Amino acid sequence: MSAPFRYCPQCTEALVEREHGGMLRQACPDAGCGYVYWDNPTPVVAAVVEHEGEIILARNALWPQRFFALVTGFLERNEDPAEAVLREVEEELGLQGSDPGFIGHYRFERMNQLIIAYHVVAHGRIELGEELSEYIRVPFDKVRYWPAATGLALRDWLRSRGYDPQQIELPRRG
Numbered sequence: 090m091s092a093p094f095r096y097c098p099q100c101t102e103a104l105v106e107r108e109h110g111g112m113l114r115q116a117c118p119d120a121g122c123g124y125v126y127w128d129n130p131t132p133v134v135a136a137v138v139e140h141e142g143e144i145i146l147a148r149n150a151l152w153p154q155r156f157f158a159l160v161t162g163f164l165e166r167n168e169d170p171a172e173a174v175l176r177e178v179e180e181e182l183g184l185q186g187s188d189p190g191f192i193g194h195y196r197f198e199r200m201n202q203l204i205i206a207y208h209v210v211a212h213g214r215i216e217l218g219e220e221l222s223e224y225i226r227v228p229f230d231k232v233r234y235w236p237a238a239t240g241l242a243l244r245d246w247l248r249s250r251g252y253d254p255q256q257i258e259l260p261r262r263g
């Protein structure tokens with residue numbers, strides 16, 4: 090994976106490809122600088138939101154298709170993932186959640202993210218934040234999952250409750 094920039098962010102030398110830790114990486118040729126673009130994954134929290142006995146799926150305002158998914162968000166510095174997921178549920182749905190139950194972590198390779206997924210029982214009246222454009226409520230036995238990180242978290246939580254969710258047929262790209 091190449092860096093999203095061509096020049097060293099520390100000393101502005103042009104980056105070169107070099108082996109570090111057993112992998113080819115973009116690195117600064119200046120030995121005194123020593124910058125390496127490690128390309129580590131970014132942690133992202135995701136919430137399977139349960140509200141009044143149903144699952145809430147939301148559509149991000151930036152997504153072109155009518156595709157509904159989990160509430161997700163980045164961690165703040167020093168923030169506990171369990172606190173971050175409750176903050177995201179409040180910011181994006183206007184709901185108060187408590188006692189987030191850890192589902193698992195999932196690799197989202199395309200975005201180089203590590204998804205940290207929780208089940209959150211949330212209360213209140215839904216008011217969408219700026220990032221979301223609409224939401225749907227789905228009964229547990231009608232939820233279908235998508236074959237990517239957050240969808241697999243949703244599937245695994247439903248299975249843990251004894252449901253047998255089916256996979257969505259995704260529209261083919263191109």
Ligand SMILES: [Zn+2]
Pocket residue numbers: 097098099100101102117118119122123124
């Ligand atoms: Zn440098």
